[in-house]
Amino acid sequence: MRIVDFHCDVLCKLLLDDKLTFHGGKPGTLDVTYERLKSAGVALQTFAVYIPASMNGRLEPILESLDRFHQSVLSCEDMRWVRTSADLESCLNDGKIGALLSLEGVDGLQGNLSLLRIMHQLGIRAAGLTWNHANWAADGAMEARGAGLTAKGRAFVEECNHLGILVDVSHLSERAFWDVAELSTKPIIASHSNSRSVCDHPRxxxxxxxxxxxxxxxxxxxxxxxxxxxxxxxxxxxxxxIHIERICELGGAEQVMLGSDFDGIDRYVTELTHPAEVWRLREAVLRRYSASVADRLMSGNALRFLSRHLPQQ
Structure with missing residues (x-):
């Protein structure tokens, strides 16, 4: 049973520490490594470009993160860059590990849609407008003001729809979420969020x-x-x-995927600290659901969605 994970922060760690290695590094320095992805049977891993506050608001760290992606991730033998549905199909057919790029927070684009179009040319295929704070595009989930999209944020969503960049709502304030939901003409994603009715957290x-x-x-x-x-x-x-079950109860059995947030956290679910331990979650899912449903939850829903919504070529 293959696994798709729609969010990790490996690129941020590589950006901050050039001594870290994605392939062949010491265990424990990164949660997500090439060896662990292979061991876990991962079909596709999304790598987020997240710029920490000390470097945020500039384009250069985004470009440096993309360089880390090429130098550290795509240099591995069985990693394949996924930008189109054709890339995804080829990757799956060849038994390789797909690598998708997302942008977590658009502060560094400075409201310039030309830079968004360049990001698309450089392979970005999903974008969250902000992290937990407010920026030029929207308020984040932890911003006390709780405002929605700005005028530039609305233009950003419209351009993402035009380009074929998935809009990620995981870090948005509630008002910004509803602004995106009303505005977007394409399906939206929450790359790494759970059910608030199960665990009451603003994220x-x-x-x-x-x-x-x-x-x-x-x-x-x-x-x-x-x-x-x-x-x-x-x-x-x-x-x-319990979160999976709640979403399924609401009718979302075909909308569930995984978004670990590995390498973005310093505390872990018991015995779920890196990709090679995700088998424990898979086994737990198989105890509750049929093999066909479990396959959809672990990878099938995400792969079907990407086949439909990534650019064809």
Whole structure:
């Protein structure tokens, strides 16, 4: 059973520490490594371009992150860059590991749609407008003001729709979420968010938000961030299943995918600390669901969605 993971922060760690290595490095320095992706049977991994606050607001760190992607990730023998549905099909047929690029926060684009178009040319295929704060495009989930999209943010969403860049709502304020949902003519994704009715955290999605993504035939990436999974101190894979079950109860069995947030966290679900341990989640899912449903949850939904919504060539 293949695995698709729609969010990790490897590129940020590589940006901040050029001594880290994605392939052949010491265990424990990165959660997601080439060896662990191969061991886990990962079909596709999305690599987020996230720029920390100390470097944010400039284009250069984004470009440097893309360079790390090419030098560290794509240099591995069985990694394949996925930009189109044809790339994805070829990758799956050849048994390689797909690598997709996303942008987590658009501060560095400075409201310039020309830079967004250049990002598309450089392979960005999903974009979240902001992180937890406010920027020129929108307010984030942790911004006390809770405002929605700016005029430039609305233009950004429209241009993403035109280019074929998936709009990621995971970090948006509720008002910004609904602005995107009303404006977007394409399905939206929440790359790494859980159910707020299960765990009450501002980064999780309300039932109404989940139902809207389902109605738009988008995707929701179940994340392993412990404080998004449960308020308990000891969080297990069984706690993650409760989020999957809630989304399925709302009619979203075909909208669930995985969005680990590996390398973006410093605390973990018990025995789920890197891709080679995701088999524990897979086994837990198989105890609750049929093999065909489990396959959709672990990879099938995401692969079908990408085949439909990535550019064809």
């Amino acid at each position: 999780n999605l309300t039932d109404e938000q989940i139902k809207r993504i389902i109605a738009m035939r988008g995707l929701i990436g179940i994340t392993y961030v412990p404080w998004f999974v449960s308020k308990e101190e000891n969080v297990t894979v069984d706690d993650i299943l």
